[in-house]
Amino acid sequence: MSEKHEKLINKKGIRLDGRKADELRPLKLEVGVIPSADGSAYIEHGKNKILVGVFGPREVHPKHLSRPDRMVLKCRYHMAPFSVQERKSPAPSRREIELSKVIRESLEPALFLELYPRTGVDVFVEVLQADGGTRCASITAAALALADSGLPMRDLVVACAAGKVEDSIVLDLYDAEDKLGDADVPVAYMPNLNAVTLLQMDGILSPEEFEKAVNMAMDGCKQIYPLQKEALKTKYLKVKEETKDEEIEE
Amino acid sequence: MSEKHEKLINKKGIRLDGRKADELRPLKLEVGVIPSADGSAYIEHGKNKILVGVFGPREVHPKHLSRPDRMVLKCRYHMAPFSVQERKSPAPSRREIELSKVIRESLEPALFLELYPRTGVDVFVEVLQADGGTRCASITAAALALADSGLPMRDLVVACAAGKVEDSIVLDLYDAEDKLGDADVPVAYMPNLNAVTLLQMDGILSPEEFEKAVNMAMDGCKQIYPLQKEALKTKYLKVKEETKDEEIEE
Amino acid sequence: MSEKHEKLINKKGIRLDGRKADELRPLKLEVGVIPSADGSAYIEHGKNKILVGVFGPREVHPKHLSRPDRMVLKCRYHMAPFSVQERKSPAPSRREIELSKVIRESLEPALFLELYPRTGVDVFVEVLQADGGTRCASITAAALALADSGLPMRDLVVACAAGKVEDSIVLDLYDAEDKLGDADVPVAYMPNLNAVTLLQMDGILSPEEFEKAVNMAMDGCKQIYPLQKEALKTKYLKVKEETKDEEIEE
Amino acid sequence: MSSLITKVRQKQIAQTIDAGNRLDGRALTDYREFTLEQGVIEKAEGSARVRLGKSEVLVGVKVATGEPFSDTPNAGVMTVNAELVPLASPSYEPGPPDENSIELARIVDRGIRESKAIDTEKLCIESGKKVFVVFVDIYVLNYDGNLIDAAALAAMGALLNTKMPNYEVVDGEVKLKQGYTPLPMKSHPITVTTGKINDKLIVDPGFEEEQVMDARISMAINDEGNICAIQKGLAGYFTPQQIIEASKLAQEKAVEMRKKLKW
Amino acid sequence: MSSLITKVRQKQIAQTIDAGNRLDGRALTDYREFTLEQGVIEKAEGSARVRLGKSEVLVGVKVATGEPFSDTPNAGVMTVNAELVPLASPSYEPGPPDENSIELARIVDRGIRESKAIDTEKLCIESGKKVFVVFVDIYVLNYDGNLIDAAALAAMGALLNTKMPNYEVVDGEVKLKQGYTPLPMKSHPITVTTGKINDKLIVDPGFEEEQVMDARISMAINDEGNICAIQKGLAGYFTPQQIIEASKLAQEKAVEMRKKLKW
């Protein structure tokens, strides 16, 4: 969040990657991509490439971490060593530990934890390529992976950031905007419940700018939400077809 | 324990900090300073500032460390990163691990471990500022914290060092004397039982000097002992008054 | 496995240490050398000096690693910090972890694991001095230590390497040959069962050279095998004599 | 941590708040009394202790020389570390920092860093080679709720109390000189945490309230009343309206506290 | 891992193989279909993804500058690391690498290193002082058997896809220039794993077969058909005859795969 270099937004309000202020990066969502997992999803959000696998409900290890009255959700956000400019050590960094916590806390409100006492569900997030906004993309994909695993959910959780770049509030910052911009506000949201489950901020915003950024981020979430649903539907159509094929074969 | 610089003791036998050879540094003892702990104490011994909290008797984690015939005393001596000249990493050093062991062993003779089978008591020592002699000050405070927790004790343990500085045997070395002096002999002692529960030595002493140093350290302990009792009394007077206040309020 | 320096084999086919191509280094094997262990052995193989201790069958820690239908064999191959040219950190290296695994897997085929369900046996290998071929020497000694512990065995496991040095296939490479040679093929073998339980290779060999090297390594194993048996016999003769002595004393 | 108080007590707390009151007599938007003492560890370059209710946080600052990050060759380095010292609560355990202490450190770090509280460019000794490194160590000495605000306050108090050694560079070597200069500070962020219990917002949650709290949101507010860092925490949610409300509460409380602190 | 499939299923697999067949219809010496995609992680200097059956392995290569080892002052450095990413199997756990991932990394390392696949001398920038360091990170994304071959293949695919930045040395400092050069490669080892079940040898064991496999032997074969690395694994054994047989199978399969890969 320091000095400016090249202009990130031109006079017509167009950003370096060709987007308008309130425009999302291209998104690609896929569900059921890891055969060994109970639920899984893959997201490409701009150049971010993130894979999420879900296991459970299953026994909790070590046992004393299990809870008699509810399921324990565990979450690991992890970056591949080759996902960033300088090779990242595979050992979890403090940043990854914090993000694992806030991602978990952004997903918990969507789950009926009390339905599965003494069990655990693991959400493993692997960032294969990072380009700004990985925590939001991780949440969007993790919600899909949880849904894919068959866990009942209050709503999907969908996440997107807004921020401030060269005096404008813009949607969905990529890496360079994140580094050179003035503020970044990642938001996770359950559209049907109008509930914000993750909110963080780096940088400096006036209260008015902040309100504008939160609203813009939620609008971004609302645009991604139907893509999530579409991805789930595609998976289930596919499953249905495969089942049909099998029936035919038989 | 190496080369000499400035004279640490002047011709009149007065040390750089103004003390005589057999004089203690100023001491301040307080009991019951941490509301969340079962027992606690704070000591300022010279510029040493040390906080001790005691928890238990409680369940032992992990369970296989508990003992069917006695209580398990655990002790952690830890220095705050800002307690010393060069910032100390918060990870426990080998020195801290050794001191945790000898402090624990200096306290165990005062306790009736067999009265609380299968339980554990934790003693957490935090050195907030260090100025030579932290292990002794830690023991003095830890004994108070244990007493404050209500555990029955054979006697209080009180600790003090003596050493050799520029050919003199002196009491209660501070940091510079410890580093530039010739020997340091920390002693922990239970005055009522005439029992030495910690004894270490760094440096070189003749058998005669050693005997003198041990005796001087025990004399120091005997001077600190009444201050410990006083600190306990003050706490209980305070508790009594608070209880009285409550009674009046009712 | 890189550039050549001095000639490692002279025109008469004699190696720098005076051996012929198919000649083993001097070997010394001793059984029952660690009083505290359930089984133990010591090997000097060339300049390699390796001590192995075996404990068990005993309870497995932590418990969830135990298996209801068989014994769990654990193995730690560890090098003393002073065993190699540059001091080795005592923390286990990736190499040591890999070797622990392949050594364990080379011993397992000799044991009747299913006879001791829910128990564990630990094999601790300590390399006190290393001079090339430590994994093979470790296996040879570990098999002896297991036999010494009284565990029934299908056969002894015996290990030896062959390799390629300056265009010749040679037996039992020492450190310099290992580093400057072209290939190294360690083999563990159970002679009575004609079973290869460890096989690795570094370097480049044609299929024909490889076959020759494996055969030469197995020949080496067959030469060491009687020395193993001899070492066991010596131990039991010794035990017998000691028992006799005791009887006489009584 | 929900097991630290009984179910009955949990219910009592929630019901009281539902009725617009708090068990310790505060209004929902009241902040507890707090004290800030500076210079409590003489041997550290800077230090401060905050007492907020019975929560007690000590922060020590050490200044050393080191290398800058390659992408900011002219800027000094700040690192924040937090320890939930095991004597501060029966639920804390010794060992490497867990997710709670890491989150605490990173929230405090973010408030200071994003508000540009330290003028890090003035900590550069030789561009790209040598800079001052400021270690901020947060030591939680008693846990009675709302450690985030207490730690953020103690960290700022300690930084404002920090003296850097004077120095000169002789032949590329740093030589210390007599005397000290205060750490160059440009901004004074104050962090305010709001909790949500049964859909009601409360300011500065206490220990027992934290046991029944659904969610919290912490906001660092700078001298101009702008927001410079936010962290939502815990497994609950806020409505967008509640977030705006929390932001207003944070502004108000920061003004009150700033007055008291004379920052 | 023997508990991942039922005893009944284990028996069925073993009996089918005894009869000379495999449950997925392959002959004992058939290799599964595989795909190799290169350049899948644009931001890495090199990358490749291999799918072998349903096993999926992604390898990313990063290139940095660093110091050479003191005994090879003119050679660049390669390090191989493998992670059994916990989403790839219910039996994988997060944490530092265990013996399985270390063995996997070391087998792949050995195949590349011993075949001299990378021309490491060309990675020297300044003898004894500065060289290129090539980090090969193996990421297992789905476990469906025979990870060794899949990882070795993906690692070679990623290295063949790797671009090093152009540079010049100005006053002892490395300055990057425009453009990229491919990593200098000299050899193309291919690793083939053979398993033993009930005394029968099978090529390219699948997930279920691995649950009943007694032993495996992996051989890296270079362009000339020579063997450049071997690892026997698991708690079973081979007869000397089986080892020679496995070596022949590895040669044959490597030729087939090399044809398909056009290496």
Next chain:
Amino acid sequence: MSSLITKVRQKQIAQTIDAGNRLDGRALTDYREFTLEQGVIEKAEGSARVRLGKSEVLVGVKVATGEPFSDTPNAGVMTVNAELVPLASPSYEPGPPDENSIELARIVDRGIRESKAIDTEKLCIESGKKVFVVFVDIYVLNYDGNLIDAAALAAMGALLNTKMPNYEVVDGEVKLKQGYTPLPMKSHPITVTTGKINDKLIVDPGFEEEQVMDARISMAINDEGNICAIQKGLAGYFTPQQIIEASKLAQEKAVEMRKKLKW
């Protein structure tokens, strides 16, 4: 460790000592036979093995070059590390050093360091920049009681056996030359441990005695009979009189051992 022998056996040991005898026939103040072999690890710069009863300790010394500590720029560095190798006792476990091995290393370190046994100033190569670093690694190979004395003895034996490589400094680089020089040694401390069982003092406790011992005190005695390091251990205590008595026993035994060792 009290569970390593039976209660009955514990009682028997205590009663025997009460009566002034020991189960192995020694008088209370008798030291066991010991042997010191030097040069047992040819590849190490120094090494020695001590057998004391059935306790067996091997010490290897490695010499390397490194940086001095900033407060002693003209002095070489010694570091002592101890491993309770898991094959030495059923109660030892592999893993990072625990408090027992750390204490053992630090007691041995203290005896050598405080007696100034090594002339560390002669290990300086270039003031403030380069010095010799002496690694003393204690390897416990069998545990039969009184490891402290055995380890201290083996460490001194290894140091007295240590050869440093000859070198010259050419253009600031250390170049090794032909030949070796012995490590410069100034003093020969000997450590003697006295235990307390049922208020009786015993010298050189054996394995079984250690299982019932209340407390121990170890003293390093230098060539002049002065004390140069002390460590009291275990959860018991000594009276001041017993400490003086232990000090006298340590003097006596050190003289006896010194004679035997010809130090």
